[in-house]
Amino acid sequence: MNIFNWFSRGSAPIARERLQILLAHERNERDQPDLLGVLREEILTLISRHVSFDPDKVQIKMDRGKSVSTLAVDIEIPNAFGTPAAASQQRRPRSKRSRNEGAQAMDQRVA
Amino acid sequence: MKDKKSARVVVVTSGKGGVGKTTSTAALGAALAHLGEKVVVIDFDVGLRNLDLVMGAERRVVFDLINVIHGVAKLPQALIRDKRLENLHLLPASQTRDKDALTEDGVAKVIGEMRSKFDWIICDSPAGIERGATLAMRYADAAIIVTNPEVSSVRDSDRIIGLLDSKTEKAERGECVDKHLLVTRYHPWRASRGEMLAIDDVLEILSVPLLGIIPESEEVLRASNVGSPVTLNSPASPPARAYFEAARRLKGETIPMRVPSENRGIFNKLFGRKAA
Numbered sequence: 001m002n003i004f005n006w007f008s009r010g011s012a013p014i015a016r017e018r019l020q021i022l023l024a025h026e027r028n029e030r031d032q033p034d035l036l037g038v039l040r041e042e043i044l045t046l047i048s049r050h051v052s053f054d055p056d057k058v059q060i061k062m063d064r065g066k067s068v069s070t071l072a073v074d075i076e077i078p079n080a081f082g083t084p085a086a087a088s089q090q091r092r093p094r095s096k097r098s099r100n101e102g103a104q105a106m107d108q109r110v111a
Numbered sequence: 112m113k114d115k116k117s118a119r120v121v122v123v124t125s126g127k128g129g130v131g132k133t134t135s136t137a138a139l140g141a142a143l144a145h146l147g148e149k150v151v152v153i154d155f156d157v158g159l160r161n162l163d164l165v166m167g168a169e170r171r172v173v174f175d176l177i178n179v180i181h182g183v184a185k186l187p188q189a190l191i192r193d194k195r196l197e198n199l200h201l202l203p204a205s206q207t208r209d210k211d212a213l214t215e216d217g218v219a220k221v222i223g224e225m226r227s228k229f230d231w232i233i234c235d236s237p238a239g240i241e242r243g244a245t246l247a248m249r250y251a252d253a254a255i256i257v258t259n260p261e262v263s264s265v266r267d268s269d270r271i272i273g274l275l276d277s278k279t280e281k282a283e284r285g286e287c288v289d290k291h292l293l294v295t296r297y298h299p300w301r302a303s304r305g306e307m308l309a310i311d312d313v314l315e316i317l318s319v320p321l322l323g324i325i326p327e328s329e330e331v332l333r334a335s336n337v338g339s340p341v342t343l344n345s346p347a348s349p350p351a352r353a354y355f356e357a358a359r360r361l362k363g364e365t366i367p368m369r370v371p372s373e374n375r376g377i378f379n380k381l382f383g384r385k386a387a
């Protein structure tokens with residue numbers, strides 16, 4: 001994978017590399033439930049048990065790499081004063097954001 | 112002619128639209144018929160039929176696949192015999208019905224009835240992975256996966272290969288559909304400059320044996336303009352030769368694969384086409 005090669009030899013090597021990575025993932029996931037979907041559901045269920053948040057303020061990012069993929073879940077938790085969940089939130093830091101970035105890195109073998 | 116035949120059912124499929132399924136179905140069907148085989152090509156693209164048009168039979172359609180399935184017409188009434196090759200037949204798709212009119216049992220019955228009458232049953236699949244596409248591949252013994260050397264086409268072909276390995280009757284019996292890759296719209300000069308995926312790249316990514324490489328050519332467009340498969344309309348042209356060789360490989364012959372070479376316009380005209 002040589003960037004100079006790409007310029008001198010056209011874009012076909014980029015196409016090839018992108019396809020190899022993409023298809024390795026798609027073949028893995030073909031007969032399995034949607035891993036990203038399952039993780040998202042379970043992580044959000046777990047967090048909503050402890051704090052209340054706006055589902056629209058949740059950002060989920062996935063980056064599929066050749067040997068390692070990362071899942072980043074970014075949930076905006078409001079500083080809820082006087083809500084029933086407030087008591088349980090008192091131990092939380094002042095920051096209104098809780099970042100789990102990289103924590104759910106998944107190892108996915110590339111065929 | 113033998114009385115009891117046992118046809119080989121071949122689906123021409125791709126996932127992506129516009130890669131050349133219908134053109135390839137017509138060209139290969141005509142090539143096989145020209146080689147003496149008894150062939151029927153079936154259009155599975157219910158609602159958007161086009162095989163009749165590419166084969167120049169659009170004004171002769173009376174009944175269609177759905178009519179046969181629903182018992183409105185008998186199979187021999189619906190089959191259209193090609194005017195150029197008497198052992199080439201077409202079963203058109205319906206233009207008016209919706210694709211739900213296609214049923215698994217109905218398709219099984221029609222293909223079952225044809226098996227004893229033909230050497231080859233070639234099913235032209237619609238694009239996509241919906242009902243029409245899965246039914247076109249359902250009873251296939253072999254599949255021709257039509258792919259352009261382009262990222263979206265290769266990705267969709269990979270998806271289709273997954274379906275061939277899981278959703279066909281053969282796969283459900285634990286057997287394997289014979290898969291063949293047909294690369295179409297290949298530009299030799301673009302591939303040689305690294306602007307287009309090379310044949311080896313596509314083969315390595317999809318791991319399906321190669322049936323043929325059809326070079327991009329104006330002859331293909333001209334053939335569909337006049338409603339004649341390119342293998343009949345201009346049999347000596349590079350795409351037609353490539354289709355003929357693919358047809359012979361499909362029959363089991365061993366023919367060395369030729370990668371279409373770089374084509375430099377005036378240079379090529381001066382020195383002639385690459386020798387066969």
